Amino acid sequence: MPAADDQVPVALDVAGAVYDRRLWPHGAPGPHLPRLEQVIRAWHTRTVAVSDLVLVAQRGLPQALGRDGDALLAQYGRVLEDDDAPNRLLELARDEGRHVLLRKHRESARRRHSWIRQRHELFHTWESGGGGVRIVPLPAHPPAPARPPGGRRSGAQELAAFRALGLDLNLPSHREILNTEWRCETDRCEYAEAHQGVLLVWPEVRDDRAVCPGCGEELDEVGPRRYTREVRVFVMEDRKDGKGPRERTLLMFPLEADVPVVLGRGPGVVNLAVEVAPPYIDRVSRSHLLLRLAAEGSVRVAWATDLGSTNGSRHAQRKSGSLGRPVDMTAKREYQFGFKDRIVLANRVWMEITDRKFVLPMHMPESGDPADIRPTATTTYTEPPSA
Numbered sequence: 001m002p003a004a005d006d007q008v009p010v011a012l013d014v015a016g017a018v019y020d021r022r023l024w025p026h027g028a029p030g031p032h033l034p035r036l037e038q039v040i041r042a043w044h045t046r047t048v049a050v051s052d053l054v055l056v057a058q059r060g061l062p063q064a065l066g067r068d069g070d071a072l073l074a075q076y077g078r079v080l081e082d083d084d085a086p087n088r089l090l091e092l093a094r095d096e097g098r099h100v101l102l103r104k105h106r107e108s109a110r111r112r113h114s115w116i117r118q119r120h121e122l123f124h125t126w127e128s129g130g131g132g133v134r135i136v137p138l139p140a141h142p143p144a145p146a147r148p149p150g151g152r153r154s155g156a157q158e159l160a161a162f163r164a165l166g167l168d169l170n171l172p173s174h175r176e177i178l179n180t181e182w183r184c185e186t187d188r189c190e191y192a193e194a195h196q197g198v199l200l201v202w203p204e205v206r207d208d209r210a211v212c213p214g215c216g217e218e219l220d221e222v223g224p225r226r227y228t229r230e231v232r233v234f235v236m237e238d239r240k241d242g243k244g245p246r247e248r249t250l251l252m253f254p255l256e257a258d259v260p261v262v263l264g265r266g267p268g269v270v271n272l273a274v275e276v277a278p279p280y281i282d283r284v285s286r287s288h289l290l291l292r293l294a295a296e297g298s299v300r301v302a303w304a305t306d307l308g309s310t311n312g313s314r315h316a317q318r319k320s321g322s323l324g325r326p327v328d329m330t331a332k333r334e335y336q337f338g339f340k341d342r343i344v345l346a347n348r349v350w351m352e353i354t355d356r357k358f359v360l361p362m363h364m365p366e367s368g369d370p371a372d373i374r375p376t377a378t379t380t381y382t383e384p385p386s387a
């Protein structure tokens with residue numbers, strides 16, 4: 001229904017606001033309602049007219065905001081839940097002449113709505129700086145990625161590992177993509193099912209844009225990554241020349257501070273049943289191991305918990321350079337483990353947190369040495385936050 005004549009009709013991108021880590025609580029993962037308030041307040045500061053506000057949310061998002069998420073949102077305006085919220089926002093602008101407040105245009109929506117270039121005065125976004133949150137015009141075109149010549153060379157091994165994803169670590173724009181956390185909003189994409197769509201694996205890159213390795217759709221930016229290390233999952237395979245076993249990497253993925261991930265098989269977890277996986281990956285349980293990275297100031301601690309897997313997990317500690325014998329992990333107990341320690345799942349699949357430095361923390365000084373890891377008391381297992 002169109003707004004009354006004396007009101008300014010506005011539609012607001014709820015997901016873009018509540019997941020925007022540039023807004024308070026700064027850097028915190030997950031959706032936060034106060035971020036929506038800050039954007040709405042900034043809008044009211046900008047315009048003296050009364051607004052007729054429609055809040056457009058991806059289906060399921062209100063529930064992610066809390067038990068009474070619907071009611072919490074409804075105090076600000078009319079709530080529209082939609083399976084394709086980015087498209088719905090643009091339809092409201094086209095059909096009702098609504099102003100739209102959104103984080104950014106999605107590439108898929110931009111393709112379907114070529115008219116937005118002619119009506120760019122309807123689109124606004126927000127900035128966060130020293131003076132608080134401000135509403136500014138949203139450009140119809142994304143800024144061209146910076147591509148300075150040359151750049152520091154990375155190691156050949158690191159380059160090879162990312163080349164398959166379309167990532168060139170020599171390009172600052174691609175390193176920026178790695179330093180950013182992403183979300184997939186595609187309905188029923190298996191990568192979108194965990195943590196409200198937050199991508200638990202590295203994105204792929206096409207034409208300098210981050211795309212989902214699951215569904216191929218362009219990803220939405222969540223915000224800068226917090227302290228992030230890379231986890232490598234590998235298996236031991238016999239060499240054909242009989243020279244003993246060799247490590248074969250199955251999967252690498254980012255582990256970000258305060259974003260716990262579950263390793264296992266299937267949707268909603270970091271899935272070890274990748275294309276190149278050997279058949280015995282079936283011995284890994286669906287939800288096998290919970291990994292968690294905590295970063296407070298310069299103290300970074302990694303924790304691992306076997307979630308009661310069928311074939312168990314074992315922990316091998318590294319002491320003065322050499323790896324100790326793997327020790328059985330008690331199910332549902334949280335173990336602290338050092339970078340370069342190893343954990344073996346179901347006696348066959350190994351994982352470690354690598355010491356590679358190509359993802360640079362943006363909010364914390366990097367020393368990244370195992371010396372950062374200070375011993376703390378072993379804690380008992382607590383339930384992981386439900387996704």
Ligand SMILES: [Zn+2]
Pocket residue numbers: 184185186189190191192212213214215216217
């Ligand atoms: Zn996807």
